């Protein structure tokens with residue numbers, strides 16, 4: 031039996047997080063706003079108005095192109111009209127870029143299991159405006175123009191992905207990168223990152239590109255994975271049965287987890303593209319481009335690699351710490367204030383601080399607990415001034431008040447009790463109060479020791495040095 035492999039390319043539409051729309055001053059992000067409240071004559075296509083290009087859109091798109099390793103960011107590019115009729119497209123055309131886009135070529139690399147990675151080529155990256163939204167309500171169709179003119183980057187990959195999982199991985203890395211660059215919130219449920227998948231199959235080892243189908247309307251990474259998986263299986267079934275694959279557009283139905291045929295795919299000729307006569311060519315002077323690119327941060331995978339090389343962190347830690355840029359910044363700031371091993375800071379960040387971040391629903395940069403505070407707490411524990419339990423407590427106290435950890439320790443007398451005499455007194459009292467447990471211990475059930483340690487810790491209000499408590503108890507019980 032023939033073995034098949036899948037050939038997958040993804041087309042993404044990325045909503046840039048500019049304040050205003052691409053060609054007018056209307057608010058760009060209308061999430062949660064009533065329909066048709068962020069609109070004006072320009073974005074609703076009334077006669078006699080002219081579009082004015084939003085500079086921030088170009089700047090964010092250039093950052094993305096550079097992060098995609100674009101072969102060239104064009105000094106001169108053009109806008110084009112893409113003509114089609116649809117109720118939610120009031121102008122009857124969409125302003126996009128076509129034959130002379132902002133950037134050409136490029137790739138994005140993402141790691142696969144183990145040490146391998148996959149490099150995906152970017153064949154197309156251009157800016158364009160969004161269309162409105164049609165809402166179906168029983169037997170009526172309602173139109174919301176709020177989304178008309180929202181700035182988008184359209185980005186298309188080459189047919190380089192080989193499985194539904196790889197497609198999902200690509201999207202996870204792209205979303206990370208968009209947030210990292212600060213150019214899009216990339217929330218799929220809010221339509222800020224939309225994806226269509228092109229899927230075909232071929233016998234393994236072959237180089238041909240067979241007719242592909244396009245999957246539309248997936249609104250989560252899980253749905254994309256499921257839809258592509260289902261489509262690969264369908265195509266293998268069809269081809270094995272001797273039928274051919276036609277270039278359909280398919281709609282993913284989340285409820286039933288099935289694909290439905292929408293229509294035969296349009297070809298580019300249907301759009302009758304021509305240069306947009308209302309806009310000048312877009313010129314990106316070298317000096318402007320340099321200024322924009324000066325703001326390009328070190329990218330997530332490069333930073334992940336550096337965290338391993340420079341700080342000696344395990345790859346697992348480096349992966350978590352670079353999932354999000356503000357967390358990576360937080361780590362490096364805390365580490366620079368800490369003289370010890372990077373792994374100490376990493377452990378606290380990955381466990382307790384990350385838990386705090388998630389429960390508060392903020393990012394690391396928004397914590398009142400600064401990187402300096404965290405370093406101070408880890409130092410206090412390292413010096414044995416406080417124990418780890420007090421340290422965990424302090425994280426939350428500092429987060430609430432913004433006070434320095436040392437000041438709280440001093441004022442509330444939280445320093446750990448390492449005075450052997452004092453601990454001996456407490457331990458003796460605990461043993462005297464619990465003769466039954468003492469007898470149990472002495473009869474050979476030494477696991478009771480842990481319970482005794484807990485009692486002494488409680489009596490000391492959690493301040494005792496647990497290591498010392500254990501030693502003191504052991505010696506008293508031996509007597």
Ligand SMILES: [Zn+2]
Nearest residue numbers: 054056070073
């Ligand atoms: Zn407008």
